[in-house]
Amino acid sequence: MRTGFITIAGRPNVGKSTLLNAIIGEKIAIVSDKPQTTRNKIAGIYNRDDLQIVFVDTPGLHAPKNKLGERMIREAEEAMDGIDGAIVVAEPRSPGKTEKNLISRFQAEDIPIILVLNKADITPKEQIAKAIGQYAALCEFASIVPASALKKDNVDALLDEVEKLIAPEDGAVYYPTDIATDQTVRKMASEFIREKILRALSAEVPHGIAVHILSFRERSDKPITEISAEIVCEKDSHKGIIIGKNGRTLKKIASLARADLESLLDRKVFLECFVKVRTAWRDDERFLENEYEQ
Ligand SMILES: Nc1nc2c(ncn2[C@@H]2O[C@H](COP(=O)(O)OP(=O)(O)OP(=O)(O)O)[C@@H](O)[C@H]2O)c(=O)[nH]1
Ligand SMILES: [Mg+2]
Structure with missing residues (x-):
């Protein structure tokens, strides 16, 4: 393989x-x-009869404002070693500092780069063409693929390009061929809940949220999984916002998360969520250590 x-x-x-x-x-x-949105590196495992490609999604590169941000950048950097190739994702416009730095870094290590100019579905063709020209002047990419991840446009063409970067000889198989990710179900459950919070609330609140699964129990008497989760936020005022008037916001978040968890687990889910305040956890080393151990 x-x-x-x-x-x-x-x-x-x-x-x-x-x-x-x-x-x-x-x-x-x-x-x-x-x-x-993404705080951890996440492996997605692409399996075919003769091929296994481990794609590692990483936190977005930004100038960190707290220890959580620093940890996120570290995660992204840890995913850049020992790889066969890099997919640099950018919006189809002039390359910025982040893109230029990233590209130089991979170039310095002789790592082939595929540039994905994403969101092609909402970008005028001329703008995509212009961006391709600007990027092509920067370096020799293995390929440049305009795509829409949202609409799945050109994702197959991208996979063909990625496959060219994989060595033709047999290699070590790192993951079982029947799993799609390295994350535990518990971790995914906490992430799905965090996603609903990111979607339901305005920017300041969800950035200061961590979600922990307190218990995860598959009942043996009924086809139900009972999940209890703790939503940690940084301020009392945020707690109020998350819970909402008469608990409405939290109820909505939990019900959307439950629907996603049911399709993930293919089982009925009973989900209860609690909200707790932990001041300035994003700068708390001990808290973050636990966060990244999970
Ligand atoms: N129109 C359009 N929107 C897209 C496309 N791909 C992603 N989006 C939207 O862009 C936003 C960000 O998508 P994410 O996949 O979370 O972006 P990310 O790069 O993983 O972000 P971080 O985890 O924060 O680094 C979401 O609202 C997506 O729906 C696309 O091809 N077209
Ligand atoms: Mg992400």
Whole structure:
């Protein structure tokens, strides 16, 4: 079996996680319209009879404002070693500093780069053509692929390009061939809940949220999974916003998360969520250590 590792990198909000999900064909990474949605590196495992490619989605590269941000950048950087190729995702416009730095970094290590100019579905053709020209002047890419991760346009063409970067000889198989991600179900459950919070609330609140699964129990008497989760936020005022008037916001978040969890687990889910305040956890080393151990 031919095997390889490919990192997906870029600035926040360009559609890296959407692209990972489109490649794998399943929802394994959460997606939102807020930057800095992804906090951990996430492996998506693409399996075919003769081929296994591990795609690693990474947190968006940004100038960190707290220890959580620093940890996120570290995660992204850890995913850039020992890879067969990189997918740099960008929006189809002039390359910025983040893109230029990223490209130089891979070039310096002789790592082939595929540039994905994403969100082609909402970008005029002339603008895409212009961006291709500007990027092509920067370096020799293995290929430049305009795509829409959202609409799954050109994702197959991207996969063909990625396959060219994988060594022709047999390699070590890193993951079982029947799993789609390296994440535990518990981790995915906490992420799905965090996604609903990112989607339901305005920017400031969800950035200060962490979700922990307190218990995860598959009942043996009924086909039900009982999940209890704790939503940690940074301020009392945020707690109020998350819960909402008469508990309405929290109810909505939990009900959307439950629906997603039911399709993930293919089982009925009973979900209860609690909200707790932990001041300034984003700068708390001990808290973050636990966060990244999960
Ligand atoms: N129109 C359009 N929107 C897209 C496309 N791909 C992603 N998006 C949207 O862009 C936003 C960000 O998508 P994500 O996949 O979370 O972006 P990301 O790069 O993983 O972001 P971080 O995890 O914050 O670094 C979401 O609202 C997506 O729905 C696309 O091809 N077209
Ligand atoms: Mg992401």
